Amino acid sequence: xxxxxxxxxxxxxxxxxxxxxxxxxxxxxxxxxxxxxxxxxxxxxxxxxxxxxxxxxxxxxxxxxxxxxxxxxxxxxxxxxxxxxxxxxxxxxxxxxxxxxxxxxxxxxxxxxxxxxxxxxxxxxxxxxxxxxxxxxxxxxxxxxxxxxxxxxxxxxxxxxxxxxxxxxxxxxxxxxxxxxxxxxxxxxxxxxxxxxxxxxxxxxxxxxxxxxxxxxxxxxxxxxxxxxxxxxxxxxxxxxxxxxxxxxxxxxxxxxxxxxxxxxxxxxxxxxxxxxxxxxxxxxxxxxxxxxxxxxxxxxxxxxxxxxxxxxxxxxxxxxxxxxxxxxxxxxxxxxxxxxxxxxxxxxxxxxxxxxxxxxxxxxxxxxxxxxxxxxxxxxxxxxxxxxxxxxxxxxxxxxxxxxxxxxxxxxxxxxxxxxxxxxxxxxxxxxxxxxxxxxxxx
Amino acid sequence: xxxxxxxxxxxxxxxxxxxxxxxxxxxxxxxxxxxxxxxxxxxxxxxxxxxxxxxxxxxxxxxxxxxxxxxxxxxxxxxxxxxxxxxxxxxxxxxxxxxxxxxxxxxxxxxxxxxxxxxxxxxxxxxxxxxxxxxxxxxxxxxxxxxxxxxxxxxxxxxxxxxxxxxxxxxxxxxxxxxxxxxxxxxxxxxxxxxxxxxxxxxxxxxxxxxxxxxxxxxxxxxxxxxxxxxxxxxxxxxxxxxxxxxxxxxxxxxxxxxxxxxxxxxxxxxxxxxxxxxxxxxxxxxxxx
Ligand code: SF4
Ligand code: SF4
Numbered sequence: 001x002x003x004x005x006x007x008x009x010x011x012x013x014x015x016x017x018x019x020x021x022x023x024x025x026x027x028x029x030x031x032x033x034x035x036x037x038x039x040x041x042x043x044x045x046x047x048x049x050x051x052x053x054x055x056x057x058x059x060x061x062x063x064x065x066x067x068x069x070x071x072x073x074x075x076x077x078x079x080x081x082x083x084x085x086x087x088x089x090x091x092x093x094x095x096x097x098x099x100x101x102x103x104x105x106x107x108x109x110x111x112x113x114x115x116x117x118x119x120x121x122x123x124x125x126x127x128x129x130x131x132x133x134x135x136x137x138x139x140x141x142x143x144x145x146x147x148x149x150x151x152x153x154x155x156x157x158x159x160x161x162x163x164x165x166x167x168x169x170x171x172x173x174x175x176x177x178x179x180x181x182x183x184x185x186x187x188x189x190x191x192x193x194x195x196x197x198x199x200x201x202x203x204x205x206x207x208x209x210x211x212x213x214x215x216x217x218x219x220x221x222x223x224x225x226x227x228x229x230x231x232x233x234x235x236x237x238x239x240x241x242x243x244x245x246x247x248x249x250x251x252x253x254x255x256x257x258x259x260x261x262x263x264x265x266x267x268x269x270x271x272x273x274x275x276x277x278x279x280x281x282x283x284x285x286x287x288x289x290x291x292x293x294x295x296x297x298x299x300x301x302x303x304x305x306x307x308x309x310x311x312x313x314x315x316x317x318x319x320x321x322x323x324x325x326x327x328x329x330x331x332x333x334x335x336x337x338x339x340x341x342x343x344x345x346x347x348x349x350x351x352x353x354x355x356x357x358x359x360x361x362x363x364x365x366x367x368x369x370x371x372x373x374x375x376x377x378x379x380x381x382x383x384x385x386x387x388x389x390x391x392x393x394x395x396x397x398x399x400x401x402x403x404x405x406x407x408x409x410x411x412x413x414x415x416x417x418x419x420x421x422x423x424x425x426x427x428x429x430x431x432x433x434x435x436x437x438x439x440x441x442x443x444x
Numbered sequence: 445x446x447x448x449x450x451x452x453x454x455x456x457x458x459x460x461x462x463x464x465x466x467x468x469x470x471x472x473x474x475x476x477x478x479x480x481x482x483x484x485x486x487x488x489x490x491x492x493x494x495x496x497x498x499x500x501x502x503x504x505x506x507x508x509x510x511x512x513x514x515x516x517x518x519x520x521x522x523x524x525x526x527x528x529x530x531x532x533x534x535x536x537x538x539x540x541x542x543x544x545x546x547x548x549x550x551x552x553x554x555x556x557x558x559x560x561x562x563x564x565x566x567x568x569x570x571x572x573x574x575x576x577x578x579x580x581x582x583x584x585x586x587x588x589x590x591x592x593x594x595x596x597x598x599x600x601x602x603x604x605x606x607x608x609x610x611x612x613x614x615x616x617x618x619x620x621x622x623x624x625x626x627x628x629x630x631x632x633x634x635x636x637x638x639x640x641x642x643x644x645x646x647x648x649x650x651x652x653x654x655x656x657x658x659x660x661x662x663x664x665x666x667x668x669x670x671x672x673x674x675x676x677x678x679x680x681x682x683x684x685x686x687x688x689x690x691x692x693x694x695x696x697x698x699x700x701x702x703x704x705x706x707x708x709x710x711x712x713x714x715x716x717x718x719x720x721x722x723x724x725x726x727x728x729x730x731x732x733x734x
Contacts, residue, residue, distance in 0.1 A: 054658045055622075056539065056639025064542070064633035068624045128622015128637070128659025136621050140602040147601035147625060236595060236631025236716050388633040389713055390586060391548050393571055 015430055019179045020272060021422045029423055036419065039412025046406035047125055055128060058402045066395035067385035071403045072126040074378045075410065077249070078256065079119035080154070080227055081373065085257025086112025086161055087220045089286075090168070091213040094206075100282045103428045107268065108261050109165045110421055116158045118414040125406055146233060150226045157219050164212050167205055170195045172430045202432060224253040231380065238315030239308070239384040248300050255297050256373045258290040259342075259366040264418075266363045268427065277428055280359065284350060287362040291346035294369055298343060301376070318387045327396075328383050335375040342368030497654045499614035499665045503672035509610040511666055511721060512693035513680070514703045515585055518726040519687035522547055522576035522583030526679035526688065530587075533667065533678040535649045535656075537642035542571065544636065544664040545679060548584040549573040585688075587679075588613060588634040588664035589712065589720030596626035596635060605661070611693075611721050612666050622659040631716040635663045666690075666721075693721075 016023075050058045061070050089108035093101035124130045141148045174195045177188035195201065225246035231237075232245025262283060269278040308320045323332050345365035349357060386395050421427070524547050530536070531543040549570045576583060590613045597607050604619035605626055627635045641658045649655050652669040656662050667677035671690070675681075680688040691698035700723075703709075709723040 054638070054640040062639065063624070063627050063635070063637050064546075068627045068637065126623075128624070129620070132619075132621050136602045136604075136619055140604075140619055142601060142603050145599055145601040145625075147599070147623060151601075230625070233599070234595065234629050236629060236713075236718075385628065389631050389716075390546075390633055391550075391571075392542075392546070392633060 014277070015175060015179060015426075017274075018277065018426050018428050018430060019176065022176070022424060022426065023180060026423070029419065033416055033419055033423075036412045036416025040409050040416060042405040043121065043125070043409025043413065046402045046409065049402070050125065051130070058400065060397055060400050060403070062395060062397070064388060064395075065392050067382050067397035069126070069381055069385060070397055071378070071399040071407060072122050073381050074374065075122045075407050076119050076126065077227055077377045077381070078374050079115045079122065079410070079414070080224060081249075081253035081256035081377075082260045083112045083115035083119065083157070083257070084220055084224060084250075084253040085261045086110070087164070087213065087216040088254065088257060089261065090164070090209075091217055094210050094213045098285075100279055100285070103278055104261065104265055104282055104286070106165070106169065106429050107265055107427055108257075109161060109168070110418060110427065111257070111261060111264065112161045113158075113165060114414045114417045114421075116154060116161070117417070118410050120154070121410050121413060122407070146226060146230045150223075150230060153219060153223045153226055157216070157223050160212065160216055160219060164209065164216065167212070168209055168429070169425065170205065171197055171202065172426050175430055176426060221250055224250045236389060237384045238313070238387060238389065239319040240380075242304070242307075244300065244304055248304070251293065251297050251300060252373060252376070255290065255293045255369060258286055258293065259369040259373070262286055262290060262366040263363055263370070266359055268422075274428065280357070283359065283362060284357055287346055287365070288350045290366065290369070291343065291350050294339070294343045294346065298339060301339075315387065315389050319383050322383050322387060323379060328379060331375060332379055335372050335379065338368050339372035339376070342366070342372060496616075497618050497657065498616040499654070500608075500612070500668035500672060501654070503668060505609050505672070507609045508694060509692045510694045511590070511611045511671060512691065512700050512704075513590075513666070513677070513722045514689040514700050514709065514725055515722060516687045516689070516725050516727050517582060517584055519685045520547075520583040520585060520683075521685055521687075522549055522573070522581070523684060524576075525682045525684060526585060529678050529682040530664070533650055533653065534665070535642075535644055535653050536636075536662075537638070537640075537644055539640045539642060540636045540638065540662070544634075544662075545585055545587040546571060548586065549576065549578075550582050550584055551580065584724075585679075586632060586634070586712065587722070588630075588666075589632055589718065589722045590664075590666055592719035592721065593717060595629040595631065595716075595718060599625045599629045601625070610672070612668055612671075613663075614665055614668060615660070615662060617654060617656050617660045617662070620660040622661070624661065626661055631713050631718060635661050637661055 021029075046058060055061055059070065059072075061067055086109040089101055090105040092098055093105050124133060127133055137148065137151060141151070143149075170192055173188050174192040174197055177185045177192065180188060228246035228249030231240045231249075232242050235241045265278060265283055265286075269275060269283075305324075308316060309324065312320055322328050342365045345361055345368065349361040349365065382397055386397060524545075527543055527545040527547055530545050534544065536543045573581075590611055592607075592611070594605075594607055594613050596605050597613060600606075601623060602619045602621060604616050604621070605613060606616070607613050622637070624637060627633075627637060638656055638658050638660055642656055644655065667675075667679075671677055676690050677688075680690040689699050689703055691700040693700050693704070695701060703725065704723055707725040707727060709725045711718075711720045712722070712724060
């Protein structure tokens, strides 16, 4: 297997290979990016319509008869969830010395860096007066409010992740300068901010990153805890008032994030034929982690359902009935089935039939889990809002095509920015001198 | 776009306000007896449209006051006069339905002497009844309870909704960013949202009440523009059977204080621990049998 040369004199074959997405001539990528931009256009259109004519003319949200939050909030929770994987993987690689995860760290970090802004885009879409959003929160923000907590933790997480990504990338940016066409060199030289690739600098960067990883982990946990609390703190909403909410959301986020990373990693590995750099072992281990986390998630869910069904107060009983037997049952049971199928696929693939481990099966399981997670969030947000405590007439909520369009637009944004990043920077960290990359590529 | 919205507002308040100045005289029925009961008597001063769009901008908070309302569900005949007069008084656009007050028609078996179970409330109520009062039914008016422990105020990220010293929970519409977490937090579903650009009938607006812009939350203010100036809330004033009572609960001579001393009262959804300022009592039927 490819062992990396000890010194980088002249472009190394590995580095050239890892720079392929950047150096490729890429008509295809241009069209891809254009398509994503077009999708994002959907978001802009919906945003504009909503801004001019009001949420009422675009979405199906309503109050007090109906749901005051809907698909948008589901999307926010989903994207914030994925954003967890970034620091999750880098920290595991750095703090636990899991070297085989290292080539995946940047992919994960980048997931964080596209998903957080994507979530912010949906937040901006969801609130009624985006033009006042930032100014009013800055001027009048109340530290007692869950939304201010979330704003604070998200911005800290975003800023810290950016710094983290930059520090972990500085060396690669410097090295990239020699690998890209002449006319782009200045860009990489400028961005590297005078980095000198020596034993010493590498060491200081590693130390800093190690400490940052330690600091970032609690921030990461807090981000989704806060989102759990946004729901869990309302005693007046049947189905939400629940101490499990914060850990439940953090766990959901981990599951969500790792599932997405597995999908993205497998895709990148396949598209660029990087089988020798991106070891199967890492994907398999992430899949295994995902498998057990999903089981834990199912356990959390079931314990919530039991509380929900056994002897619920009247308000909860109505929501529970709607979810398990009533109008939401046609979403709930399929969701549960998809989630369990996803788990079982992973379970058999990663543990029982370990020897015949198949990458496609892991990816399939991850896709199932991601879909189930999205639907679960929808089932957390909407039913509780449709069943208020006082006897209002029954409302309904069906997301409109505009709401879906806006959400698809945000997906376009996220995928587009991710692809753009790959077009500019190496998505797999260059191996350090003397380091071996993927010695165990396809066996374990 | 921002400009367009502002302009619309300016014109609505301005033109609508002027047109209504005359008509407003109709609304301000004299209520000196009520003034005496909580002792802050002064006619409301009519000022030109204000710059800040917020509840109670031109009013003064009297810290000796703690406003409370007592609703006698035994007397209420479900005529919904309060609901519709409130709508006119407070410039509530048609797009907001139900308006700030909702009146539920209930079956007799769900007696209010005990706590009505939500389950029963759900199964045996209607908000779309056409005739009232009916034998075997009773009526439950609900609006913002002006909680002393208001979950809506706790969660607002910008303090757009706040608890004032005289017990009112009010809105500063300029601050509201439309995140709707307060709507989600209110156990009584008392808060409404301007999902669409609010349009008033014929552009008529009560000049004493701000016309809200699109995408902000609004709800009952206990008619802050009236009550802080010694008048009764509109709903109390128009109730034909006197089912609603209002006043300063700190004042031992006030009607509400005496009512609460002399009758059994309860709060709606007491378990939500919101400590509402609206008390419900049941004193038996008063209306003429049909
Ligand atoms: S009833 Fe609802 S809106 Fe009114 S103060 Fe209480 S929580 Fe707030
Ligand atoms: S919708 Fe307005 S009043 Fe309600 S919590 Fe958000 S900013 Fe505050």
